[in-house]
Every structure is written in structure tokens, then in C-alpha cells.
Amino acid sequence: MNLISFLDYASVIVFAITGALVASRAQLDLVGFVFIACLTAVGGGTIRDLLLDRNPIFWIAEPTYLGTAATAAMITFFTAHLLESRMRALIWLDSFALAVAVAAGAGVAINLEQAPVIVVLMGIVTSCMGGLMRDVVVGDVPVVLKQGELYVTAAFAGATTTVMLNSYLPDVPYPLIIGAAV
Amino acid sequence: MNLISFLDYASVIVFAITGALVASRAQLDLVGFVFIACLTAVGGGTIRDLLLDRNPIFWIAEPTYLGTAATAAMITFFTAHLLESRMRALIWLDSFALAVAVAAGAGVAINLEQAPVIVVLMGIVTSCMGGLMRDVVVGDVPVVLKQGELYVTAAFAGATTTVMLNSYLPDVPYPLIIGAAV
Amino acid sequence: MNLISFLDYASVIVFAITGALVASRAQLDLVGFVFIACLTAVGGGTIRDLLLDRNPIFWIAEPTYLGTAATAAMITFFTAHLLESRMRALIWLDSFALAVAVAAGAGVAINLEQAPVIVVLMGIVTSCMGGLMRDVVVGDVPVVLKQGELYVTAAFAGATTTVMLNSYLPDVPYPLIIGAAV
Numbered sequence: 001m002n003l004i005s006f007l008d009y010a011s012v013i014v015f016a017i018t019g020a021l022v023a024s025r026a027q028l029d030l031v032g033f034v035f036i037a038c039l040t041a042v043g044g045g046t047i048r049d050l051l052l053d054r055n056p057i058f059w060i061a062e063p064t065y066l067g068t069a070a071t072a073a074m075i076t077f078f079t080a081h082l083l084e085s086r087m088r089a090l091i092w093l094d095s096f097a098l099a100v101a102v103a104a105g106a107g108v109a110i111n112l113e114q115a116p117v118i119v120v121l122m123g124i125v126t127s128c129m130g131g132l133m134r135d136v137v138v139g140d141v142p143v144v145l146k147q148g149e150l151y152v153t154a155a156f157a158g159a160t161t162t163v164m165l166n167s168y169l170p171d172v173p174y175p176l177i178i179g180a181a182v
Numbered sequence: 183m184n185l186i187s188f189l190d191y192a193s194v195i196v197f198a199i200t201g202a203l204v205a206s207r208a209q210l211d212l213v214g215f216v217f218i219a220c221l222t223a224v225g226g227g228t229i230r231d232l233l234l235d236r237n238p239i240f241w242i243a244e245p246t247y248l249g250t251a252a253t254a255a256m257i258t259f260f261t262a263h264l265l266e267s268r269m270r271a272l273i274w275l276d277s278f279a280l281a282v283a284v285a286a287g288a289g290v291a292i293n294l295e296q297a298p299v300i301v302v303l304m305g306i307v308t309s310c311m312g313g314l315m316r317d318v319v320v321g322d323v324p325v326v327l328k329q330g331e332l333y334v335t336a337a338f339a340g341a342t343t344t345v346m347l348n349s350y351l352p353d354v355p356y357p358l359i360i361g362a363a364v
Numbered sequence: 365m366n367l368i369s370f371l372d373y374a375s376v377i378v379f380a381i382t383g384a385l386v387a388s389r390a391q392l393d394l395v396g397f398v399f400i401a402c403l404t405a406v407g408g409g410t411i412r413d414l415l416l417d418r419n420p421i422f423w424i425a426e427p428t429y430l431g432t433a434a435t436a437a438m439i440t441f442f443t444a445h446l447l448e449s450r451m452r453a454l455i456w457l458d459s460f461a462l463a464v465a466v467a468a469g470a471g472v473a474i475n476l477e478q479a480p481v482i483v484v485l486m487g488i489v490t491s492c493m494g495g496l497m498r499d500v501v502v503g504d505v506p507v508v509l510k511q512g513e514l515y516v517t518a519a520f521a522g523a524t525t526t527v528m529l530n531s532y533l534p535d536v537p538y539p540l541i542i543g544a545a546v
Contacts (some may be wrong), residue, residue: 032327045258046233051410053419056234063299119426129401132501137314141503145396174203214509228415235415245481319496321505 007043007104009068011127014097016041016069019090019149021075021090028078035076036134037073038066043130043155048105094131094143101127129154189286190227190240190255191250193309196279200224201316202258205270205290208320212259218316219255220248225312230287231302234294276325283309302342371468372409372422373432375491378461380405380433381496384440385454390502394441400498401437402430407494412469412486416476458495458507465491 019040036051042059050056059065105126109119128144135142201222205215223243231239241247287308291301310326317324383404387397405424413421422431469490473483492508499506 028327057233145392161538241416
């Protein structure tokens with residue numbers, strides 16, 4: 001398992017949990033939990049892969065991503081009521097997943113030898129689009145737009161850092177730096 | 183006209199009618215009816231084709247799908263007020279279209295020799311995404327999420343049945359079995 | 365810079381302004397302005413490129429489109445409060461952008477030698493989908509559906525005109541005719 005794969009799994013799990021928390025707030029049933037969790041978890045990466053014409057889509061090549069997301073959703077289904085504040089957990093987890101997803105998205109674009117500006121944009125797309133679709137589907141105004149400055153700035157900073165680091169020191173575990181920025 | 187083509191047309195017509203009924207509830211005009219009907223009718227299949235990198239998209243290869251959907255929308259436009267309960271008709275038709283679309287979606291994935299889990303997922307995507315986009319665009323919480331257990335379970339059962347039947351008895355008219363499950 | 369490129373830039377700028385005006389009505393911050401503006405500006409063209417399997421997507425090939433949209437959004441951010449009626453400006457600009465985007469979208473499909481019906485559809489997709497996604501993301505019922513007759517009729521007329529003109533008189537500046545139709 002290489003670094004990009006590891007980052008992808010980490011962001012899939014955390015995004016799946018945020019999706020499940022949103023499903024919990026919208027009082028959906030178990031199927032709703034799993035659906036929203038999968039949409040949130042692989043949505044951003046799917047749009048990235050479609051835009052870059054990457055074929056096959058990452059979760060078609062490796063369906064364990066969806067299995068992971070579905071498992072995370074089910075665990076959340078049975079434990080969400082234990083959380084004191086689901087909204088606070090949501091924002092905290094979203095920031096974390098975003099930091100990881102930016103790096104994963106940018107890493108894919110770097111591997112495809114895209115221009116730096118596209119690498120930064122793909123980092124943003126991968127990290128923001130899953131959460132955006134999650135919120136639109138359940139009828140909320142997207143958190144990413146309400147707290148835009150925080151989120152997109154973090155994503156932008158993360159992606160730019162990734163690009164710059166990549167030029168000088170490939171294979172450095174950059175998500176830590178990004179996490180700190182968030 | 184082969185079996186997949188026939189299933190595709192059947193689900194396009196029924197989904198177009200559900201789209202038109204939703205447009206009717208949202209009090210849209212004729213253009214809105216046709217737009218929502220086409221989105222519902224070909225939306226799921228379009229996402230399936232994009233994800234599987236199937237080219238061209240089925241309705242670009244054969245635009246009569248859209249003509250069929252538009253015609254169904256126009257007929258519904260002039261007859262929707264005759265229905266006593268549009269919501270009940272909607273749920274009933276949705277279940278029927280879903281059963282058919284699952285088989286159509288799974289059939290396409292089988293033809294492309296995808297792994298069984300992807301076949302099942304494509305059945306779900308084809309059948310659920312059109313209705314999901316229909317509801318999101320007019321600002322409703324998706325029916326598929328409100329009645330999730332019914333819908334997705336049916337889709338899952340249908341797709342799994344299709345896969346299993348396909349292994350043993352290709353060319354059996356499986357939608358009947360799926361319809362019964364719904 | 366050829367005609368299609370010029371039309372693409374013109375529609376990107378005007379759509380970006382409409383996106384920023386919607387962001388202004390939803391009281392988003394600067395990041396929200398830029399995000400919605402970019403989504404509106406390149407959304408329709410992106411869906412067109414995905415559907416036609418055009419690769420790379422136009423704004424990945426030429427990221428200056430996004431830079432243009434972001435700049436237009438920022439200018440709107442600092443000047444939107446000067447407008448007396450943002451809603452009226454929005455509808456007026458939307459019609460203009462739509463007229464231009466129809467021609468741009470149809471032009472791309474013509475270059476790819478698609479059938480006339482697909483050319484017309486791609487004109488409609490390019491022109492309507494950006495605004496549709498803009499409205500769905502901020503939680504409005506899409507303007508294109510509320511004012512459907514006006515919009516889609518204009519788009520349809522524009523695209524059909526473009527196709528017919530193209531058969532007889534390629535390279536005529538057709539957007540003027542379309543603008544008049546709106």
C-alpha cells in the first residue's frame with residue numbers, strides 16, 4: 001500500500017463518518033446512512049477521476065473503498081447517539097478529512113503529471129466535492145460554503161504546500177503539515 | 183432490439199413519468215416537465231456510463247431515448263391532473279422503474295465484464311441516481327433516502343438476483359422476479 | 365483566439381457574475397463567491413465535455429478560464445452592493461450568458477461532428493447546467509425551471525439557429541441573432 005492509497009483510505013473513512021453524521025441529523029435509516037456515507041466518501045475522488053479522465057474510477061478498480069465507507073457508516077449508525085454534539089464532531093472531522101483528501105487528490109494529479117495549478121484544483125475538488133454533494137442531497141446549504149474561508153483556505157494551503165514540497169522533497173509525509181494548518 | 187435495450191426504454195418511459203409527476207407537484211411549466219423528465223429518465227444511466235467510461239453515452243448514441251422521455255413528459259403534462267394522488271402514483275411507478283433499471287444497469291456492467299460487486303453497484307446507480315437528481319433539483323429530500331429501506335433493498339436484491347441468474351441462466355427475463363421482490 | 369474560444373470566455377465571465385450575484389443573495393463570503401462563480405462559469409461546459417468524452421476538459425487544458433471566473437467573482441464581491449436589484453441583473457445576465465453559451469456549446473459539438481440533435485442538446489446542456497447547479501447548491505429552485513419557457517426556448521432556438529446557420533454559412537457571428545431572440 002503506497003502513500004496515496006493510505007491517504008485515500010483515511011479520507012474515505014473520515015468522510016464516511018461525516019456523511020453518516022449528516023444522515024443522523026436528517027434522521028435517515030441505515031440505508032440512508034450507508035448511501036450518504038459512500039457518496040461523501042468517494043464523491044470528491046470520483047469527480048476528480050472523471051475530470052482527469054482517469055480510468056477506471058478508483059473505487060471501481062478497488063471496491064474495498066466502498067466496503068470501508070459502508071462499514072464506517074454502519075458503526076456510526078449504532079454509535080452516533082453517543083456523541084454529545086454531532087455538529088461539532090462533523091466540523092472537526094470534515095477539517096481532518098479535508099486535509100487528508102487534499103493531499104490524496106493532489107497526489108493523483110501529480111502522478112498524472114498535470115500542471116501545478118491543476119494539481120491544486122484537484123486537491124480542492126477531491127476534498128470539497130464529497131461534502132458538498134452530501135449537504136446538497138439532504139437539502140442543507142453546504143458547510144463548505146458557510147464556513148468557506150476556513151475550509152477552502154485550508155484546502156488551498158494544503159494543496160499548494162503539497163505541490164511545493166513535491167518539487168523539492170517527494171515522499172515526505174506532508175499531511176501532518178496540512179493538518180497543522182487547519 | 184435486444185433485452186437490455188428493451189429494459190432501458192421501459193425504465194426511461196416510467197422514470198420520465200415520475201419526473202413529470204414531480205414537475206407537476208412543483209407546478210412547473212411544460213419545459214420544466216420535459217427537463218425533469220429527461221433528467222430522471224437518463225440521469226442514472228448517464229452516471230453509469232460516465233463511471234464505466236462507456237463511450238458514447240447511451241442517449242448520445244441513440245437520441246430516441248430522450249425523444250421517448252420528452253413524449254412521455256408531454257403526455258403526462260396533459261393528463262397529470264386526472265390522477266387522484268400523484269404522490270402514490272409516484273412511489274408505485276418509482277418502484278417499477280427501479281426494478282427495471284436495476285436489471286438494465288446490471289446488464290450493461292455484465293456486458294463490460296465487470297466484477298460482480300461492480301455489477302450490483304451499477305444496478306443501484308442506474309436505478310437510484312435519476313430519481314435522486316430529480317428530487318434534489320426541485321428541492322425535495324430524495325424519496326430514495328426517505329424510503330431508503332424499500333428502495334435500495336429492492337435494488338440490491340434485484341441486482342444480486344441478476345448477477346446470480348446471469349451466472350447460471352443468461353437471457354432469462356429476470357425483471358419479473360425483481361418486480362415481485364418490490 | 366478563435367470564435368469558440370471567444371464565446372467561451374464571454375460566457376464564463378457573465379456566468380461568473382451571475383454566480384457571484386447568487387452568492388451575494390445567499391450572503392456567502394469571498395470564498396463562496398469564487399466557488400459559486402467558478403461552478404456556474406465552467407459547470408455547463410464541464411458536463412458537456414464529460415458527456416462528449418472530450419479530453420482534457422476545457423478548463424484543465426486552459427486554466428485561465430477559472431482565473432477569469434475568479435477575477436470576475438472578486439470584482440463582483442466588491443461592487444455587488446452598488447446594484448439596485450440583484451435579482452433583475454441576475455435574470456438579465458443569465459439570458460445573455462445563456463445565448464452565448466448555447467453557441468459555444470453547439471460549436472464544440474459541431475467540431476466533434478455530432479448529429480444535429482446532439483449539437484442542439486449540447487448547446488442546451490452547456491448553457492443551462494451551470495446555472496442549474498449554482499441554484500441547487502445554494503438551495504434555490506433553479507431559475508431555469510421557474511422561468512423555463514423563456515430560458516429553454518431561447519436556448520433551443522439559439523442552438524437550432526446555430527445548427528442551421530452552420531450548414532449554410534459557417535463562421536457567421538450568430539450570437540447576435542440569438543441574443544435578439546432572447
